[in-house]
Amino acid sequence: MKTLEEITEIFKEELKDNSVELTRESTAADVDGWDSITNTNIVYAIEQKYSIRFKLREILKLKNVGDLVDTINKKLA
Amino acid sequence: MDKDNILRSIRESMCKYSDKESFIIGGDSYSYQDLSNQVARISCVLNGNKQCVGIIENDDIYTYASILAVLFTGNTYVILNPHNPNSRNKKIVESTSIKTILTSINIDEYTGVFGDICISSINLKEPESDYEIPLFEADKDDNAYIIFTSGSTGEPKGVPITYGNLNSFYCAYKELGFNLDSTDRMLQMFDLAFDVSVVSTLYPLAIGASVYTVPLDAVKYTAVYELLEDEELTFAAIPPSILSILKPYFSEIDLPKLKYLILTAEASHVDIVKEFYPSIPNAEVVNLYGPSEATIYCTSYFATGRDIKNYNGMLSIGKAFSGIDFLILKEDDSVADVSEKGEFCISGSQVMHGYWKNIEKTQEVFIQKDGKKYYRTGDVCYIDSEGDIMYCGRKDHQVQINGFRVELSEIEHYAKQIHKNGASVVIPKENSLGNLVLHLFLENYSEGKEKIHEYLKEHLNPYMCPKEIHILDSFPLNNSGKIDRKILKASIK
Numbered sequence: 001m002k003t004l005e006e007i008t009e010i011f012k013e014e015l016k017d018n019s020v021e022l023t024r025e026s027t028a029a030d031v032d033g034w035d036s037i038t039n040t041n042i043v044y045a046i047e048q049k050y051s052i053r054f055k056l057r058e059i060l061k062l063k064n065v066g067d068l069v070d071t072i073n074k075k076l077a
Numbered sequence: 078m079d080k081d082n083i084l085r086s087i088r089e090s091m092c093k094y095s096d097k098e099s100f101i102i103g104g105d106s107y108s109y110q111d112l113s114n115q116v117a118r119i120s121c122v123l124n125g126n127k128q129c130v131g132i133i134e135n136d137d138i139y140t141y142a143s144i145l146a147v148l149f150t151g152n153t154y155v156i157l158n159p160h161n162p163n164s165r166n167k168k169i170v171e172s173t174s175i176k177t178i179l180t181s182i183n184i185d186e187y188t189g190v191f192g193d194i195c196i197s198s199i200n201l202k203e204p205e206s207d208y209e210i211p212l213f214e215a216d217k218d219d220n221a222y223i224i225f226t227s228g229s230t231g232e233p234k235g236v237p238i239t240y241g242n243l244n245s246f247y248c249a250y251k252e253l254g255f256n257l258d259s260t261d262r263m264l265q266m267f268d269l270a271f272d273v274s275v276v277s278t279l280y281p282l283a284i285g286a287s288v289y290t291v292p293l294d295a296v297k298y299t300a301v302y303e304l305l306e307d308e309e310l311t312f313a314a315i316p317p318s319i320l321s322i323l324k325p326y327f328s329e330i331d332l333p334k335l336k337y338l339i340l341t342a343e344a345s346h347v348d349i350v351k352e353f354y355p356s357i358p359n360a361e362v363v364n365l366y367g368p369s370e371a372t373i374y375c376t377s378y379f380a381t382g383r384d385i386k387n388y389n390g391m392l393s394i395g396k397a398f399s400g401i402d403f404l405i406l407k408e409d410d411s412v413a414d415v416s417e418k419g420e421f422c423i424s425g426s427q428v429m430h431g432y433w434k435n436i437e438k439t440q441e442v443f444i445q446k447d448g449k450k451y452y453r454t455g456d457v458c459y460i461d462s463e464g465d466i467m468y469c470g471r472k473d474h475q476v477q478i479n480g481f482r483v484e485l486s487e488i489e490h491y492a493k494q495i496h497k498n499g500a501s502v503v504i505p506k507e508n509s510l511g512n513l514v515l516h517l518f519l520e521n522y523s524e525g526k527e528k529i530h531e532y533l534k535e536h537l538n539p540y541m542c543p544k545e546i547h548i549l550d551s552f553p554l555n556n557s558g559k560i561d562r563k564i565l566k567a568s569i570k
Contacts, residue, residue: 014550028296036297040322041550043523056326060299 002050002072007065010049016044024066050076083247084148084240086283088210091116093333094259094285100138101289101308107138109285113140116149117208119179127219131170132176133157134269136292139181141278142219144269147179151215153237154222156270158556160293169225169233172434217241223433224369228458235433236369238272245426246372249398250276253363253377255337257312258284264313266291266301271557272369273341277314287310298322299420305332312364314339316558321350321500330356341365341374342485343559344391344468346493366394366468368454370442372427375401376466389490393395394458394546395465401425404451405458410444413459420472421458422451457486476505478513478540488515488543493538496522496531500552503543504566518545518565520552545569 008022015033028034031033034042039059046068047053062068090099095110107115113225121143123130132143147154155173157166159182171177191559215221221240225233257263263281265288267274270333281288289308291300292436298319304310310332317340338360342349345364354362361381367374378386399404402424407411413419422444429452431439440454457469470486485503492501499520508514518527526546533542553564 001122034296035324036299038551039296039299056299056302056323056329060303 002067002069002076004069007046007069007072010045011042014038014045022065024064024069026065027063046072052076081248082214082244082312083279083283084214087145088149089190090259090282090285091210096415096544097259097285098287099143099282100140101287102136102141102294103290105138106287108114112138112145112282113210114208115139116145117145117210117288117436120150120211121147121208123147123150123152123177124214125539126215127153128177129153129155129173129175129220129223131155131157131173131383132269133159133178133180133357135159135181136291137181137288139179140269141288141290143179144278145282148215149210149213149292150223151213151219151240152171155225156222158268161270161398161556165233169235172233172235173223186330201484215240217244222275224270224381226369234435234438236429237431237433238369238429240374241536242372242427242429243275245400246276246374246398248282249400249427250280250374255312257284257336261286261311261336262289263287264268264289264301264304264310264315266297266313266315266319267342267491267555268293268558271342272373273314273406276373279313282528293489302326302409305335306330309334309483311336312339313337314341316340316342317345318343318500318554318558318560320353324349324352327352327356332357333359335360338362339365340392342557343556344470345388347385347387347392348493348497350392351384364392364394366466368452370429370431370452370454371401371423373399375423375425375427378465381527385466386461386465387484388459388469388495391468391470391486393461393465397466398427400453401427402449404446405460406444406446406451406453410446412446415460415462418457418459418469421454421456421466422446423454424451428452433540455492470555474503476513476515478505483515483541485515487536488517488533489543491533492517492519492529492534495532498522500560501550502560502562502565504562504569506569515541515543516545516565516569517554518547518549520546520549 011020012018043054091109091113096108098106099109100107103154130147132154132155144154165561172175181461196272216242219240220237221243222238224236263286265277266279289304335357338357350362354371364378366376375398376394378393404422405414405419406422407419444451455472461467470484476483489501496519502518505513505514553561555561
């Protein structure tokens with residue numbers, strides 16, 4: 001089971017910001033530096049780390065970090 | 078005559094299509110009647126005309142109605158982006174003597190920003206009552222909007238566009254002959270402080286079509302894709318960088334309803350356009366070029382169904398709009414021959430009169446030639462044998478290394494042959510000895526510096542090969558969504 005903590009580490013790395021704090025409810029609007037460009041890097045980093053692949057549709061449906069964690073777990077199940 | 082005035086056309090749409098959707102914002106739709114009500118209500122609090130009115134950008138109907146209200150009352154709108162530094166917004170407010178700011182978000186956040194400037198801000202969400210849109214028509218030399226761009230001295234540089242400029246643009250744009258009408262669904266994804274937003278908003282309204290907007294904070298590429306596919310948009314103007322981001326997903330994208338894909342705001346690359354073709358089987362790809370100083374766009378290149386003309390991979394910018402006169406001027410300001418490169422200079426009624434309160438800068442960018450006033454775009458172009466304008470890069474991206482003239486776009490072109498998963502940018506910077514050194518920045522590049530270095534050595538003269546290679550996960554972008562070369566340059570130690 002991948003956790004919020006693991007995902008937070010990826011965000012810290014990709015956003016080059018160690019102060020990133022995420023909750024399941026966090027969205028791009030709440031997190032400094034999370035935008036179109038960094039989003040592609042975050043998705044890519046997650047795909048590499050867990051050897052999974054997101055479809056564009058799946059990325060679209062992610063409304064917050066909780067959705068992201070759940071989608072990763074579903075793919076790994 | 079009515080056909081030559083964009084605001085009159087919009088007014089007609091409001092009457093003719095009152096039940097039809099004008100805007101779809103965040104999933105909520107607003108009819109032309111809803112829009113017209115909002116515009117009328119805001120118009121009546123704008124006393125007088127010829128004044129600069131600030132609008133704090135927000136993705137809602139009030140903000141778009143405010144733009145129309147300012148225009149319908151013959152005032153000048155100036156967009157204040159809440160994400161820009163406060164100091165910059167303050168400079169803009171001071172320089173334009175703004176007394177009224179229209180906002181649908183809490184102004185209290187801004188009281189500190191604008192200091193002791195007395196501003197009457199108008200809360201847009203007041204209850205509605207019966208108002209009518211005033212029947213005022215602006216003088217053609219009055220300013221419709223002022224776009225502020227970054228100036229070389231750090232002071233925001235204001236580009237004032239008059240009602241005359243705007244209507245000249247409208248006439249020329251219509252002549253491109255887009256097959257669009259009130260049934261079309263059109264994208265508006267640009268920051269309102271960037272001028273492509275003007276045409277992306279006003280043109281659909283002028284033909285009674287529907288405008289689909291993208292939220293300010295959204296992860297834009299997903300929001301754009303979602304609208305294009307789910308709402309079956311028929312017309313979209315986007316910067317090519319959106320295509321670069323979507324590239325890994327092209328095989329999932331299917332947009333059979335799209336009639337026109339406009340590429341604008343930065344140079345478009347032929348490879349990525351061709352790769353995107355299968356996703357847009359019924360769309361015509363059009364490259365539209367223009368500096369803000371000449372009102373949004375002033376040249377067009379229809380790319381579909383032909384062998385795409387390009388220079389170093391960058392799409393041709395095609396033919397000038399009707400009403401635009403242009404020259405290619407060489408370094409000594411003499412007129413270049415066919416196929417000879419020089420600075421692209423334009424004249425005509427779309428071109429601004431001059432920068433806002435900046436005579437010095439205005440004098441720098443205009444040149445008199447054959448009794449006409451030409452604006453120097455700073456873009457290097459040449460005309461090919463068929464009269465198409467070929468874009469070759471920025472004049473200020475052209476540098477001299479050891480006395481040789483180097484065009485940075487040429488180096489970038491070769492870098493792109495090896496590095497296809499992200500952007501490549503060459504930045505010249507003086508080293509401590511005062512010599513200009515070329516730095517190659519690669520976005521999301523994983524193949525090793527040696528490989529690209531060897532390839533460049535194979536294809537470029539030694540003095541053109543970048544001495545330093547920097548690899549970044551992603552490139553910084555400026556307000557217009559273009560790669561911010563200044564930040565890249567500042568990052569070089």
